[in-house]
Amino acid sequence: MTEETLPIIDLKDFIKKDSSQADRNLVANDISVACKEHGFFYIKGHGIEQELIDRLDSLSRVFFKLPQEVKMELKMESGGRAWRGFFPLGGELTSNMPDWKEGLYLGTELQDDHPDVQKELPMHGKNLFFSSEQREKELGIEGFRSTILQYIEAVTNLGHVVMEAIAISLGLAPDYFSSKYTKDPLILFRIFNYPSQPIPEGLDVQWGVGEHTDYGMLTILSQDDIGGLQVCSQKNGQRVWIQAPPIKGTFVCNIGDMLDRMTGGLYRSTPHRVKLNTSGRDRISFPLFFDPNFCSFVKPIDNLPKVENQDDSNTRWDHANVHMFTGTYGEYLLNKVGKVFPQLKTINQF
Ligand SMILES: O=C(O)CCC(=O)C(=O)O
Numbered sequence: 228m229t230e231e232t233l234p235i236i237d238l239k240d241f242i243k244k245d246s247s248q249a250d251r252n253l254v255a256n257d258i259s260v261a262c263k264e265h266g267f268f269y270i271k272g273h274g275i276e277q278e279l280i281d282r283l284d285s286l287s288r289v290f291f292k293l294p295q296e297v298k299m300e301l302k303m304e305s306g307g308r309a310w311r312g313f314f315p316l317g318g319e320l321t322s323n324m325p326d327w328k329e330g331l332y333l334g335t336e337l338q339d340d341h342p343d344v345q346k347e348l349p350m351h352g353k354n355l356f357f358s359s360e361q362r363e364k365e366l367g368i369e370g371f372r373s374t375i376l377q378y379i380e381a382v383t384n385l386g387h388v389v390m391e392a393i394a395i396s397l398g399l400a401p402d403y404f405s406s407k408y409t410k411d412p413l414i415l416f417r418i419f420n421y422p423s424q425p426i427p428e429g430l431d432v433q434w435g436v437g438e439h440t441d442y443g444m445l446t447i448l449s450q451d452d453i454g455g456l457q458v459c460s461q462k463n464g465q466r467v468w469i470q471a472p473p474i475k476g477t478f479v480c481n482i483g484d485m486l487d488r489m490t491g492g493l494y495r496s497t498p499h500r501v502k503l504n505t506s507g508r509d510r511i512s513f514p515l516f517f518d519p520n521f522c523s524f525v526k527p528i529d530n531l532p533k534v535e536n537q538d539d540s541n542t543r544w545d546h547a548n549v550h551m552f553t554g555t556y557g558e559y560l561l562n563k564v565g566k567v568f569p570q571l572k573t574i575n576q577f
């Protein structure tokens with residue numbers, strides 16, 4: 228572990244109404260440096276109200292404290308092919324090992340008559356929420372559903388802004404990604420709880436989340452004040468782990484496999500992990516995955532600087548070569564999800 232820190236990028240001058248091209252280029256330039264060096268950066272000045280984040284945080288804490296059988300009313304096995312719902316501690320395998328976390332899987336809320344749901348596209352559909360506001364009230368989580376949907380909408384909008392900055396940082400038109408991939412992005416959102424709870428004897432659990440890269444384009448993460456996220460950077464050809472501690476008022480952003488593929492490895496999808504929580508308090512985090520449309524074919528961007536040693540599969544956690552993959556983002560994602568949730572493969576006919 229080094230003392231090195233991840234860059235903090237202020238989006239204020241990018242977002243403000245009267246921002247000049249020069250203002251926007253300065254921010255994009257910071258993003259370019261951060262993406263090449265780390266594939267990870269914090270953002271501040273993003274315009275999302277702290278009150279919304281705090282409200283989601285408090286409601287989520289009450290949710291995770293509910294009895295297991297109540298949380299299991301939302302169990303992922305009932306989420307069908309939309310891949311939504313609650314999974315209990317140890318229910319997800321990253322790098323073939325159970326993670327010491329529980330979580331609620333969510334995404335863009337699509338009703339049954341939405342064309343993508345009618346087409347039976349996996350990962351598209353309704354979220355699993357409690358049956359009514361009255362029931363939420365009884366459980367002490369009044370407004371959980373509406374707060375989650377409000378948060379997803381706000382952070383999705385932020386995703387569009389960050390992708391615009393990333394496009395400019397690559398010397399592309401600001402709408403490069405939105406016109407090709409994210410006009411209708413695939414948005415998956417998770418609320419995780421990493422309990423500070425001893426691991427039962429005999430269970431081989433090492434991490435809150437094992438080492439992995441994210442599958443899509445951009446992850447935007449809000450985390451509470453506990454910490455534990457670690458990021459693997461390359462320094463002179465060596466892997467070094469850097470802490471990504473909580474910084475109030477910021478989100479942590481990172482590049483996923485699809486942007487690595489599109490940029491020919493210029494912007495790397497950086498491995499990361501979360502250490503076991505031994506703080507004595509629960510750690511809650513909120514990753515939102517802002518990803519290409521499920522049906523889009525993800526192709527390399529023309530005329531970017533060439534990267535030596537583009538193929539990093541020998542050091543990657545999953546030994547995958549993202550540059551060799553051809554197909555839609557949906558195909559890539561389904562293959563990955565089948566590995567971390569093997570039980571869902573049969574249930575949902577993914
Ligand atoms: O909880 C965190 O801090 C990170 C979670 C993460 O890496 C993921 O869900 O992909």
Ligand SMILES: [Fe+2]
Nearest residue numbers: 439440441499
């Ligand atoms: Fe991740």
